[in-house]
Amino acid sequence: MAAEFDPMELHGQYSSSDTVNNRWDDEWDNENSSARLFERSRIKALADEREAVQKKTFTKWVNSHLSRVSCRITDLYMDLRDGRMLIKLLEVLSGEKLPKPTKGRMRIHCLENVDKALQFLKEQRVHLENMGSHDIVDGNHRLTLGLIWTIILVEGSQKPVRPCGIINWVLDNAIETEKMVEKYESLASDLLEWIEQTIIILNNRKFANSLVGVQQQLQAFNTYRTVEKPPKFTEKGNLEVLLFTIQSKMRANNQKVYMPREGKLISDINKAWERLEKAEHERELALRTELIRQEKLEQLARRFDRKAAMRETWLSENQRLVSQDNFGFDLQAVEAATKKHEAIETDIAAYEERVQAVVAVAKELEVENYHDIKRIIARKDNVIRLWEYLLELLKARRQRLEMNLGLQRVFQEMLYIMDWMDEMKMLLLSQDYGKHLLGVEDLLQKHALVEADIAIQADRVKAVINNPTLNFFVTKMERRPCDPQVIQDRVAHLEFCYQELSQLAAERRARLEESRRLWKFFWEMAEEEGWIREKEQILSSMEHGKDLTGAVRLLSQQRALEDEMSGRAGHLQHTIAEGQAMVDAGHFAATKIQERISDLQAQWAALEQLAAARKKRLEEALAMHQFQADADDVDAWTLDALRIVSSGETGHDEFSTQALVRKHKDAAAEVESYRTVIDSLHEQAALLPKEEMESEDVQGRLAGIEERYKEVSELTKLRKQALQDALALYKMMSEANACEVWIDEKEQWLNSMEIPEKLEDLEVIQHRFENLEPEMNSQASRVAVVNQIARQLIHSGHPSEKDIKTHQDKLNNRWSQFRDLVDQKKESLNSALGVQNYHLECNETKSWIKEKTKLIESTQELGNDLTGVMALQRKLTGMERDLVAIEDKLSDLQGEAQRLAEEHPDQAKAITDRLAEITAVWEEMKNTLKTREESLGEARKLQQFLRELDDFQSWLSRTQTAIASEDMPNTLSEAEKLMAQHEGIKNEINNYEEDYQKMRDMGEMVTQGQADAQYMFLRQRLQALDTGWNDLLKMWENRQNLLSQSYAYQLFLRDTKQAEAFLNNQEYVLAHTEMPTTLEGAEAAIKKQEDFMTTMDANEEKINGVLEAGRRLASDGNINAERILEKVASIDDRHKKNREAAVELLMRLKDNRDLQKFLQDCQELSLWMSEKMLTAQDMTYDEARNLHSKWLKHQAFMAELQSNKEWLDKIQKDGMLLVSEKPETEAVVKEKLSSLNTLWENLESTTQTKAQCLFDANKAELFTQSCADLDKWLGSLEGQIQSDDYGKDLTSVNILLKKQQMLENQVDVRQREVVELQSQVKALGQEVKDTDEVDGRRQVVEKKFQELLEPLRRRRDFLVASREVHQFNRDVEDEILWAQERIPVATSKDHGHNLQTVQLLIKKNQTLQKEIQGHQPRINDIMERSQSLLQDKSSNADVIRQRLVELQQLWKQLMEEVEQRHGRLQEAHKAQQYYFDAAEAEAWMSEQELYMMSEEKAKDEQSAVTMLKKHQIMEQAVEDYAETVHQLSKTSRGLVADGHPESERISMRQSQVDKLYAGLKDLSEERRGKLDERLRLFQLNREVDDLEQWIAEREVVAGSHELGQDYEHVTMLQERFREFARDTGNIGQERVDGVNRLADELINSGHGDAATVAEWKDGLNEAWADLLELIDTRTQILAASFELHKFYHDAKEILSRIADKQKKLPEEVGRDQNTVETLQRMHNTFEHDIQALGTQVRQLQEDAARLQSAYAGDKADDIQRREAEVLEAWRTLLEACDGRRIRLLDTGDKFRFFSMVRDLMLWMDDVIRLIEAQEKPRDVSSVELLMNNHQGIKAEIDARNDSFTTCIELGKALLARKHFASEEIKEKLLQLTDKRKEMIDKWEDRWEWLLLEVHQFSRDAGVAEAWLLGQEPYLSSREMGQSVDEVEKLIKRHEAFEKSAATWEERFSALERLTTQNQDPCERPSAEVDGFKETERDIEKEAEIEKETAI
Secondary structure, eight states: OHHHHGGGGHHHHHHHHHHHHHHHHHHSTTOOOHHHHHHHHHHHHHHHHHHHHHHHHHHHHHHHHHGGGTOOOSOHHHHTTTSHHHHHHHHHHHOSOOOOOOOOOSHHHHHHHHHHHHHHHHHTTOOOTTOOHHHHHTTOHHHHHHHHHHHHHHHHHTSOOOHHHHHHHHHHHHHHHHHHHHHHHHHHHHHHHHHHHHHHHHTOOOOOSSHHHHHHHHHHHHHIIIIIHHHHHHHHHHHHHHHHHHHHHHHHTTOOOOOOOTTOSHHHHHHHHHHHHHHHHHHHHHHHHHHHHHHHHHHHHHHHHHHHHHHHHHHHHHHHHHTOOOOOSSHHHHHHHHHHHHHHHHHHHHHHHHHHHHHHHHHHHHHTTOTTHHHHHHHHHHHHHHHHHHHHHHHHHHHHHHHHHHHHHHHHHHHHHHHHHHHHHHHHTOOOOOSSHHHHHHHHHHHHHHHHHHHHHHHHHHHHHTOHHHHIIIIIOSSOSSOHHHHHHHHHHHHHHHHHHHHHHHHHHHHHHHHHHHHHHHHHHHHHHHHHHHHHHHHTOOOOOSSHHHHHHHHHHHHHHHHHHHHHHHHHHHHHHHHHHHHHTTOTTHHHHHHHHHHHHHHHHHHHHHHHHHHHHHHHHHHHHHHHHHHHHHHHHHHHHHHHHTOOOOOSSHHHHHHHHHHHHHHHHHHHHTHHHHHHHHHHHHTSOHHHHTSHHHHHHHHHHHHHHHHHHHHHHHHHHHHHHHHHHHHHHHHHHHHHHHHHHHHHHHHHOOOOSSHHHHHHHHHHHHHHHHHHHHHHHHHHHHHHHHHHHHHTTOTTHHHHHHHHHHHHHHHHHHHHHHHHHHHHHHHHHHHHHHHHHHHHHHHHHHHHHHHHHGGGGOOSSHHHHHHHHHHHHHHHHHHHHHHHHHHHHHHHHHHHHHHOGGGHHHHHHHHHHHHHHHHHHHHHHHHHHHHOOSTTHHHHHHHHHHHHHHHHHHHHHHHTOOOOOSSHHHHHHHHHHHHHHHHHHHHHHHHHHHHHHHHHHHHTTOOSHHHHHHHHHHHHHHHHHHHHHHHHHHHHHHHHHHHHHHHHHHHHHHHHHHHHHHHHHHHTOOOOSSHHHHHHHHHHHHHHHHHHHHHHHHHHHHHHHHHHHHHTTOTTHHHHHHHHHHHHHHHHHHHHHHHHHHHHHHHHHHHHHHHHHHHHHHHHHHHHHHHHTOOOOOOGGGHHHHHHHHHHHHHHHHHTHHHHHHHHHHHHHHHHHOGGGHHHHHHHHHHHHHHHHHHHHHHHHHHHHHHHHOHHHHHHHHHHHHHHHHHHHHHHHTOOOOOSSHHHHHHHHHHHHHHHHHHHHHHHHHHHHHHHHHHHTTTOSOHHHHHHHHHHHHHHHHHTHHHHHHHHHHHHHHHHHHHHHHHHHHHHHHHHHHHHHHTOOOOOSSHHHHHHHHHHHHHHHHHHHHHHHHHHHHHHHHHHHHHOTTSOHHHHHHHHHHHHHHHHHHHHHHHHHHHHHHHHHHHHHHHHHHHHHHHHHHHHHHHHTOOOOOSSHHHHHHHHHHHHHHHHHHHHHHHHHHHHHHHHHHHHHTTOTTHHHHHHHHHHHHHHHHHHHHHHHHHHHHHHHHHHHHHHHHHHHHHHHHHHHHHHHHTOOOOOSSHHHHHHHHHHHHHHHHHIIIIIHHHHHHHHHHHHHHHHTTOTTHHHHHHHHHHHHHHHHHHHHHHHHHHHHHHHHHHHHHHHHHHHHHHHHHHHHHHHSOSOOOSSHHHHHHHHHHHHHHHHHHHHHHHHHHHHHHHHHHHHHHOOTHHHHHHHHHHHHHHHHHHHHHHHHHHHHHHHHHHHHHHHHHHHHHHHHHHHHHHHHHHHTOOOBSSHHHHHHHHHHHHHHHHHHHHTHHHHHHHHHHHHHHHHTTOTTHHHHHHHHHHHHHHHHHHHHHHHHHHHHTOSHHHHHHHHHHHHHHHHHHHHHHHHOOOOOSSHHHHHHHHHHHHHHHHHHHHHHHHHHHHHSOSOOSSOTTHHHHHHHHHHHHHHHHHHHHHHHHHHHHO
């Protein structure tokens, strides 16, 4: 049993691992890192493995006990679910009989059985923590295993123990437990320390700045993940198992359960591990990001090198190309070269993008801090330099090519010009000059074209000669493509040819002009003769026209003919002058020309005489016809106007009077404007011939017209005044009546109103008073208007002044009374409302307090745990804010109660009682709250504080991140958005400030006096919190300042755009304003400019605001101050310039206006003088019959001139003023003034001359004719005055008065003529002798004139009196007729049968009343006028009195009837209005009732919702209609109370309306209930259908038999199904609960379809239970399939990785020592990599062992086969690795040996060559030197002995271990020993040869000389190497040379010594020879030994 219990310790580790897995599933589910996936799969595999082991172990243990009762289980989770096996197990273990298991397989039966077993365990005092029967039935793996483990522990503790062993057993367990605790403490500390250190390492972000470095760091990280971390993870799991084992043992021994101290809990370790995982994940992301960046940089660098090389090659080739100047020597060749150059330029321009691409790549590398950036920058600069040099070459070549092309084009142009000039010379030498005029003209036109061509060619010639290209080529250009002398010769020849051509053209034009002159004269003379003959026929006609139209037509034809003659005259004179000039010049046809001239002059003179005679006749006929037509028009107009202005109608009301005023205004304007028409008619008559002007027809018509016009003018003025008085009176009366009607209506309402007691009624009345206020304001303005009109009428003396004053006073009194009444009622209403509102607020406050009391009482169940306490605290905290509001409300109510008690003493007791009730409820609630707060403990404070601290720090971090944003706004909208966001952050900070203070206070209180590490950590957190809070405030301020400046800058930019738009518009207007050339245009321009400047003034404030804002921003230190100041300066400068330009332009426009006004005045005066000059120049006064009229006209003309002399003076004055103010206009003004003065002087002289001529022509005849005319006129006047006709009616009297006025006007005119006779008498007295007769005739005329003045005055008085009588009679008759017409209407009994007819009748009656009011002033006027007529005895007084009495009676009757009818119509209107409203209400309610009674039922949910919404709208309409019904009821009550004739009918109608409305509301509520039930049923049906469909869809997924085809597939299935199960459980349960709740509500409410609802509910719950079972089943199946496929997948993956590693093992062992060392390093890395693979292989073995125990048959064999394959492949890989490592070591040794041999062999070759290269000595000294050198070689050979020994020993070692290259090694050893023997032999031979001194010297000197000769070529060589390797070789070679030189220095010294040494030369070589022989023997001996050794 002990062996079986060992695996149980895995239970705790399984539980904690499961927790970790779940947490990782939640937090890191979205990670895609391969390492992360491996970690997760690894952990999950360990957890699953532990669970499978536990399950297998527990199953065996259970079966071992169940075997006693012949039972067995196969699946621990499934077989214990029904509870039966569990009961049997407990019976076997306890030996007791448990209750019999319940039969049945349903869930309820299983729950009951399991519950029996658990209850038994509880009775045995077995502690089952967080375990229920449903957990076992549901197959919860963790709790099922925990239950079996608990049973095992209980069963083990209940084994019998001997009493003597109890103590030992307890001690052993305690000691063992203590050791396990110590072990746990140590392991936990080590693990936590390792985690913290690892996190610090992982958080290091200092990466290498190269790809290789980052790759090495990533490899180190992977090593940590695969090698270092997995053991630590296993250690963590073992810790969990150890802790669970400790706690289980202690719990089994009834010891206090061990809990690790704070910081070493499993949760702390898990949190630390989570931080490690997070740091690891971040490290991996950072490494991979940096690796990607370095790889990209390397790729970018390679791409840069490739592109740079290509660009450099291309640029070099193109530089060579553009350096060549092969342009050619003609235009075609140069143009072709130009096109080729353009193509080159295009290619080069297109290549710029590629060059920039290289620069961009370099910049990108520089920005990314590439490690070899210096080389990149140098190469980039080289590319840019080549590119710029290429552009310079290209530009220079383009300039040269353009100059060459220009030269060739000039040469081509010269050739074209020369060819053209040759052609022109041939044309100019022609002798054809024309044979008639057309021929000559044609030749001249052709010649003009030729000249034009020549002129055009002149420009071309000049352009060619002055071409800068030629000058440049001749003078400046260095590389000339042409000889300058050639260019100069061509230019000179071109100039000569052009001059010759110009001379020929001038000569031919002169000859052609002479020919054309002759032929043109003959042609023009013939044309003039034909025209004269044609016009003579027309002028000979005697037709003058039968009417005005005909005369006008003939005169216009005559004028057109005269104009044509005027035009012809100039042409004729010019033609004659041309002919005369030719005659004078002696033309060959001079005689013929002279004859034609004389003949034509005679014909023209005759034509002029005919034209003058016909014009005079036509003008006289036209004047007469025009006068007659105009006189007819004036007569017709006068009669129409007289009919209009003589009307006595002034309107019957305001509207009709206004219409008449408008019509009269138009008529008066027309009369006034018609005066000019009549004046023009007089002028026309004066211009008629004398006989026609003096005819009776003309004079009579003029007199009649004048008389009628005067009458029309007088009547117009009288009628205007009458209409204005009537209009003002009607307007005042209308306004006053309207105001009084409104006051009556509102007074009636106020008087009948009573203050109700209910609040709803009070609010209704208050709402009406609120609507009354604006109406009163409107009426007050109307009353003010009435008073103003009344004052105006009284001030102007209106005839009805008293009535106006009465109406005014009445209205003002009524208005004052009404306002007092309104104030009184309003005060009463406000008082009542105050009391009712007080009671309402008391009720609301009391309900509020009770609600809060219930809320406090509802928290009694909370507080049992921390969550409950915190929930309670949140409620109480929220309640505190409400209590403050309630307390403020109570204070307000106390003040309100005191005030109302004082205002309403009768209700004071009720008011104070209500306040006392509320106060009592308030005190009760405060006591309850206090009691509840005291009941709370202090247990939650610390945890709550920590949670709040975490939340606050999280918020602080998020807020700092948000504030640290560097986003800057680019537009105003973005700035506003960012400012709003930042202000929201500030509000959030302010809201958190109080929390921050509370948290600090709480933290200080918690940590005060605490020395524990956790409290120290908490204190540090608080300090960090303070720092973070202060940093947050500073960050916010900084960000706020930055955003404020940006926002202000954006505002400034917006304003500057607007200001710049203003300035642009101003600049455009100022730049495009031109000076007008007319006065109207000048005034319009000034007005436009003034408006423009007004606009500028309006915009100036805005612009100044922008400038001020910009300067303020700059002074405040805005971040954009520089740009702001630039903008400000620009706008200010432009604004000032625009202002100055506008003022200057306005001044110039005003100056121009003054000038144009002056010029226009001058023009008008000039035209007037020209017109008058024509009149003054008319001297046709030969006939005596019109002499007098001409004299009179001339006198008037002279008077007109004298009156207009001021006009000229004013113009002169204005002109001089203009010159003084504006000197620039002096020339124009003086010129105009001079011309005007000249014209005026001519006009005056001409006028004086004409006056003198007229008077001198026939003075006596003039006087006689004047007297005769006056006498004749006086006779006709006397006849008119003596007439007894004073008119028979008003119209005839008015006509006679007009004629009388015309006569008086004529008298005034004739009086001036009488006075003029005196001057004529004086003038005649100088020429006539009989002056007394002349004076007597004058006196007779004057006396007769004076006698007629008095009769004329008397006649006028008679006519005026007659008009007054006739006017009065007519007015009285009109008023009587008017009253008689309206009496039938006023007495009508028709009051209407419906509302429309009644309203129409009321409007008609009101119109009648207004008409009566409008006619009242006319009646009063008639009465006043009758008094004056009755006093006049001449009038018929009796008749007048009778008509007046009749008029008064009719008027009084009419007014009474109208008032009575008004009352009757008002009553009828009220009744009909009520009937109409009631009928509408009944119709509306009938329609709604039909809708409410509808049996239509909804077919689906959508229709149900639509019907319910529609019904809600109808319900609201019904509720709103209650106000209408209430108003109808009130109206009916009012009518009945007023005693309306139809009161009974009204009451019955109202009762019908009330019943109908009550029935409608009942039907509405009933239909609402039905619709609600129907909608809820449809909603439930939809929810049930949707949920069942959803469950069915989920069942398809949950019931799938798909177990996955491979690991990826099953993983995907499991993940998806896990998510599917989680979503299904969360969403489905919530939806099922919702549907059940809705169904229960419908059933409990007694729904009609309750049975159907219950059926739906049961079916849904069954389907949901089935779905959950399917999900559990599939979850277990997928878990088993996942384990198997994971094993297969791991095995396959490991095999593939092993095979991949096998393939990566190379066969190459290296070519030399360096490659071998590289391969060894690579192999070490490879072996390190496969260590992680070994861990996976071992894990796979464990998985295979676990699965083989769980599976049998083919599955087990397959698992074993897969495991064997992996192990075999792994063994093979390890063997291959070992074999390759040994082979690489051998290869390395081999190459090291070969290298040593090669070095020694080379050295020996050099020594042998050195020995053999020695020359023969020339003397003893040279021999001595050679011997010394030879001894040096020997010393070098001796020094190499160690190298030979090492090399030989290495070769022997290789041969000893049977190296694979033993043959080569043996061969190399033999070669080495042979070579060494050869070298020693050579040395010995040479030594023997140097025994003699001469030979020694000779040899040494030869060797030295050879050495020197051999080194000279090396020293003189200039080779420095082309690469690093070559340079290094040269350096080594030179170092060897230096060493050799040092050794040779001694030899040269020996050679330089002479042979005068102390020793005998012959002795020294002998001794040396002996020594050498001895050395030689030693060498031979050693060589033989080495050779033997090698063999």
